[in-house]
Amino acid sequence: MIILFGMPLVQVLLFGFAISNDIKNANIAILDHSKDYASREITQKLLSSGYFVLSAELSSEKEIGACFRKGKVKEVIIFGSDFALNLEKEKKGNIQIIADASDPNTANLLVNYTTSILNDYQRDLLKDKHLPLQIEPEVKLLYNPSLKSVFMFVPGIITILLMLISAMMTSISIAREKELGTMEVLLVSPLRPIQIVVGKVVPYVILAFADAITILLLSYFVFGMPVQGSMALLLAESMLFIVMALSLGILISTISNSQQMAMMLSMFALMLPTILLSGFIFPVENMPVVLQWLSNIMPPKWFIVIIKAIMLKGVGFGYIWKETLIILFMCILFISLSVKKFKIRLE
Amino acid sequence: MRIILIILRKEFIQVFRNKAMLPIIFVIPIVQLLILAYAVTFEIKNINLDIVDQDNSPVSRELISKFSGSTFFTIHNYYIDYNEATTDFKRGKAHQVLVIPPHFERDLYKENKAKLQLVTNAIDGSAAALMNAYGISIILDYNKDLLLEKFGNEFLTNPINVSYSYWFNPELNYITYMVPGILVLLVTMIGIFLSGMNVVREKEIGTIEQINVSPIKKYQFIIGKLLPFWFIALFELAFGLLFARIVFNIPILGSVGLIFGVASVYLLAVMGIGLFLATVSNTQQQSMFLSWFFMVIFILMSGLFTPVENMPVWAQHLNTINPIAYFIRIMRMIMLKGSVFQDILKPFAAITVYAAIMLSLAVWRYKKVS
Numbered sequence: 001m002i003i004l005f006g007m008p009l010v011q012v013l014l015f016g017f018a019i020s021n022d023i024k025n026a027n028i029a030i031l032d033h034s035k036d037y038a039s040r041e042i043t044q045k046l047l048s049s050g051y052f053v054l055s056a057e058l059s060s061e062k063e064i065g066a067c068f069r070k071g072k073v074k075e076v077i078i079f080g081s082d083f084a085l086n087l088e089k090e091k092k093g094n095i096q097i098i099a100d101a102s103d104p105n106t107a108n109l110l111v112n113y114t115t116s117i118l119n120d121y122q123r124d125l126l127k128d129k130h131l132p133l134q135i136e137p138e139v140k141l142l143y144n145p146s147l148k149s150v151f152m153f154v155p156g157i158i159t160i161l162l163m164l165i166s167a168m169m170t171s172i173s174i175a176r177e178k179e180l181g182t183m184e185v186l187l188v189s190p191l192r193p194i195q196i197v198v199g200k201v202v203p204y205v206i207l208a209f210a211d212a213i214t215i216l217l218l219s220y221f222v223f224g225m226p227v228q229g230s231m232a233l234l235l236a237e238s239m240l241f242i243v244m245a246l247s248l249g250i251l252i253s254t255i256s257n258s259q260q261m262a263m264m265l266s267m268f269a270l271m272l273p274t275i276l277l278s279g280f281i282f283p284v285e286n287m288p289v290v291l292q293w294l295s296n297i298m299p300p301k302w303f304i305v306i307i308k309a310i311m312l313k314g315v316g317f318g319y320i321w322k323e324t325l326i327i328l329f330m331c332i333l334f335i336s337l338s339v340k341k342f343k344i345r346l347e
Numbered sequence: 348m349r350i351i352l353i354i355l356r357k358e359f360i361q362v363f364r365n366k367a368m369l370p371i372i373f374v375i376p377i378v379q380l381l382i383l384a385y386a387v388t389f390e391i392k393n394i395n396l397d398i399v400d401q402d403n404s405p406v407s408r409e410l411i412s413k414f415s416g417s418t419f420f421t422i423h424n425y426y427i428d429y430n431e432a433t434t435d436f437k438r439g440k441a442h443q444v445l446v447i448p449p450h451f452e453r454d455l456y457k458e459n460k461a462k463l464q465l466v467t468n469a470i471d472g473s474a475a476a477l478m479n480a481y482g483i484s485i486i487l488d489y490n491k492d493l494l495l496e497k498f499g500n501e502f503l504t505n506p507i508n509v510s511y512s513y514w515f516n517p518e519l520n521y522i523t524y525m526v527p528g529i530l531v532l533l534v535t536m537i538g539i540f541l542s543g544m545n546v547v548r549e550k551e552i553g554t555i556e557q558i559n560v561s562p563i564k565k566y567q568f569i570i571g572k573l574l575p576f577w578f579i580a581l582f583e584l585a586f587g588l589l590f591a592r593i594v595f596n597i598p599i600l601g602s603v604g605l606i607f608g609v610a611s612v613y614l615l616a617v618m619g620i621g622l623f624l625a626t627v628s629n630t631q632q633q634s635m636f637l638s639w640f641f642m643v644i645f646i647l648m649s650g651l652f653t654p655v656e657n658m659p660v661w662a663q664h665l666n667t668i669n670p671i672a673y674f675i676r677i678m679r680m681i682m683l684k685g686s687v688f689q690d691i692l693k694p695f696a697a698i699t700v701y702a703a704i705m706l707s708l709a710v711w712r713y714k715k716v717s
Contacts, residue, residue: 010644011643011644014644014647014648014662023654023656023657024657025656026656027656068514068515068684069680069684069685069686069687069690070686070690071676071680071684071686071690074656087507092507092508093507093508094507094508094510095507095508095509095510096509096510096511096512097509097510097511097512098511098512098513098514099511099512099513099514100514100515100684101513101514101515101516101517101519102514102515102516102523102524102679102683102684103524103654103679104513104516104519104520104521104523104524105521105524105654106654106656107513107516107519108519109476109477111511111513112480115509116480118507118509121507122507133455133456133459133490133493133494133497134459134460134461134490135455135461135462135463135486135487135489135490135493136460136461136462136463137462137463137464137465137482137483137486137487138462138463138464138465139464139465139467139479139483140464140465140466140467141466141467141469141475141479142436142466142467142468142469143468143469143470144469144470144472144475145469148472151470151472152470152471152472164639172631172635176630176631259631259635263544263631263635276382276383276386276387277382277386281387281652281653282386282387282652283391283471283474285392285393286391286392286393287385287386288385291382291385291386305439308470309437309439312470313436313437313470315437319437319438
């Protein structure tokens, strides 16, 4: 019981605070061949940006390899010799950026940050000159202006937890009854199969629902994540998703005979796709077409779209009826499949 | 020694009698490597861009053609009214809208200054930052072209000549980065789940009582429980490395022997965790739930998906007790950068200490009386 309520809390807090793609304080090393005012000025500018921390000053190119291999440094910036002189006289100062691309994403971001700081510096140099024909792009960020990662993750975590509690726990608890033989007892009792299933499922419905509300409250009060759209709609959609997940859980339990098998099935059929193919962390659009296609049959994907739409974009039912219909359809499919399977076992 | 061998034989027979075992050993690594490697990417391609061109001048059209010519952008729709484009946002059809206001060209030529707007759906913050960077660089490039065309290189604004190089992975291939981490995941799953479940199963079925009353000693029992999965996991690692080498063409710059050396110690640590969790829990359900809980936290904190350096300091401290974080770091260093033993000394020492602590905890918690 503590696990069931403590876990979601801990997870939301951990992920909300810890998972982030925003780079701050990346360790860099500088190899300055000229050590003049311009190279120092640029170094200062880089270090005061908040993105970089100077962890080593190198004196020759040979040290770069060792530096990277130790894993202490993500980027090395090399100023060519006579940097300031070249910059003034020939309008051409040389800077080389070497990034540790064994983590390509970080390398890409770091190089982007560095160049934009260098560009700023160059613009400052030319400030007094009046330039013609300037296009000024103005950037507007909708729904999440401060680019918080939490906004991306909270919908995903809600989905994962609902999926976990509803589908995994039901499937395992039914498989457990089967394994221990108590299922037989229930089946020969005058209870009808539908009563048995409903009885098994209702506690988990309540539990999952309570968890969903806890997470929503937490993300509102701790992370300031708003619910722009209608709360009632959000809860109704969650309910639908919970029922869908439960029927999936029942389906899994009718297929598997042991807890271990039920667990394996829910692990690989539910958890991995929920985390990976649902757009929780990684945007689905960037995946190969086969995986995109595959992600369409993953129920969590549609639910995440719905939650994001309601919570962050504040849209009404008119924009998400398609996704709702898909989940409803999956729900009916799973229920009818498991009813069919369940009857077979009765005979 | 003989007793251990006998327990080992019993375990191996039990493991392989389970029909689901063989597919788990061979199919799951392949599926995981294939799906994870391709699914996990932050690269941005195909940004769906809506255009709201209220100027409709040669300049605005030329700028739009720069966007449609870029490999990053796909123009999704043209609108006159910005509100129509926001509907696309709400439906999730478009990622970005480029708004060119009326008199854009006139402002540019008359006043030497013209504004335009790039609106981005920022729910996914990191993707939004990249999309912005791409969009702005296209606009600035176009600006530069315009200047060159009208004035030659009189007004060019970049006296600093910047060159880049990306070491260890010049093509910025994300798969190369992910695969070592996925391999870690693979052996960890086997270590934590299977070994733990195995013990709890005996508890649940009641056969553990039989072992408890036998003259088998605690350490013999635990060695007998761990070794089979230790072998399976190492085999799995070899299989995964081979698969990664052949299918994904992942370089293994460092020594393979070193990888296995670290892996064998690491496995002891995670198995210790699995076993410890198993001794604490009474049912398979509980044990599974506990291991799942720790697994997910460890994985997400480990730097597999998002770099550890980006986390807040307290979270980085929390990673001191995260074995997965150490091993992922070591694997990436050895495989991608060719680090040698001296480079990985610190994380390796941490894993060793970890293994010692976890195993003794597990042995201590496991009681022969129920």
